[in-house]
Amino acid sequence: MLSIKNLHASVEDKAILKGLDLEVKAGEVHAIMGPNGSGKSTLGNVLAGREAYEVTEGEVLLDGSDLLALSPEDRAREGVFLAFQYPIEIPGVSNINFLKTALSEIRAYKGLPPMEARDFLKKVKEKQQLVEFDAKLANRSLNEGFSGGEKKRNEIFQLAMLEPKLAILDETDSGLDIDALRIVARGVNQLRADNNAFILITHYQRLLEYIVPDFVHVLYNGRIVRSGTKELALELEEKGYDWIKETVDA
Numbered sequence: 001m002l003s004i005k006n007l008h009a010s011v012e013d014k015a016i017l018k019g020l021d022l023e024v025k026a027g028e029v030h031a032i033m034g035p036n037g038s039g040k041s042t043l044g045n046v047l048a049g050r051e052a053y054e055v056t057e058g059e060v061l062l063d064g065s066d067l068l069a070l071s072p073e074d075r076a077r078e079g080v081f082l083a084f085q086y087p088i089e090i091p092g093v094s095n096i097n098f099l100k101t102a103l104s105e106i107r108a109y110k111g112l113p114p115m116e117a118r119d120f121l122k123k124v125k126e127k128q129q130l131v132e133f134d135a136k137l138a139n140r141s142l143n144e145g146f147s148g149g150e151k152k153r154n155e156i157f158q159l160a161m162l163e164p165k166l167a168i169l170d171e172t173d174s175g176l177d178i179d180a181l182r183i184v185a186r187g188v189n190q191l192r193a194d195n196n197a198f199i200l201i202t203h204y205q206r207l208l209e210y211i212v213p214d215f216v217h218v219l220y221n222g223r224i225v226r227s228g229t230k231e232l233a234l235e236l237e238e239k240g241y242d243w244i245k246e247t248v249d250a
C-alpha cells in the first residue's frame with residue numbers, strides 16, 4: 001500500500017528526514033516510536049503534504065502511484081487521513097456538515113454522486129454506534145470547545161465515517177490521558193481491516209498494549225534505525241533509547 005524509499009525532507013532548510021525507508025502493507029498497523037525531535041511528526045506532515053515540509057529526495061508510493069505529486073486535498077481524496085495532535089476548531093461548521101462535505105468530495109473524486117441523505121444518516125448512526133460516539137457531539141461545531149478526550153473521540157468518528165485507506169495518527173502528545181488512549185485504541189481496533197493500514201506515531205508503550213501493532217519502528221535522527229514486533233516496544237520501555245543511539249552513532 002505505502003512504500004517510502006530514501007525519503008529526505010527539510011523544514012526551513014533544516015534537514016529532518018534523512019533517508020527514511022518504510023513499507024506498509026494493507027491490513028497492517030505500524031507503530032513509530034523514537035526520541036523527541038527525531039522526525040516522527042515530520043513524517044506524518046510530509047505524508048499529508050503540509051506546506052512547510054520540503055521533500056528533497058526519495059519517493060513515496062501509495063498503491064504504486066506517486067503520492068508526493070498530489071496536492072494535500074488529493075491525498076485526502078485518495079484516502080490518506082492524518083489525525084493531528086491538536087485538531088483545529090471550526091466554529092459554525094457542524095461535525096455532521098463537515099463530514100457530509102468531506103464524503104461528497106471523496107465520492108466526487110471517484111466519479112460518484114453525493115450520498116442520499118437517508119443513506120448518509122444511516123451511516124452516521126451506524127458509525128456512531130461502532131465507535132461509541134455521542135450524537136450530541138456530532139451535531140456540535142467541529143471540535144469547538146471539545147475536551148481533549150472528545151476531540152479524540154471525534155477523530156475516531158471521522159476515521160470511521162471517511163474510511164481512509166491509510167490513517168496516520170500522531171499521538172505523540174503526553175497530554176493524552178488513559179481514557180483518550182483507550183478511545184484511540186478501541187477505535188483503531190474496530191476499524192482495522194484487510195483493506196486499510198494504520199501508522200501510529202506514539203511515545204506510549206501503553207497504547208501498544210491496547211493496539212497490538214504488526215511492526216514497531218524506531219525513528220532516530222531522521223531514519224528508521226530499528227524495526228521489530230511489539231517486543232521491541234517493550235525493550236524500549238525497559239532500556240530507553242540510549243542503547244539504540246549508541247549502536248547507530250557508533
Ligand SMILES: Nc1ncnc2c1ncn2[C@@H]1O[C@H](COP(=O)(O)OP(=O)(O)OP(=O)(O)O)[C@@H](O)[C@H]1O
Pocket residue numbers: 011012016034035036037038039040041042043052172
Ligand atoms: N514547522 C516547523 N518549523 C521549524 N522546525 C520544525 C517544524 N516542524 C518540525 N521542526 C523541527 O524538526 C525536528 C523534528 O521534529 P518532529 O516534530 O518531527 O519530531 P518528533 O520526533 O515528532 O518529536 P517529539 O517526539 O518531540 O514530538 C525538530 O527539531 C523540530 O523543531
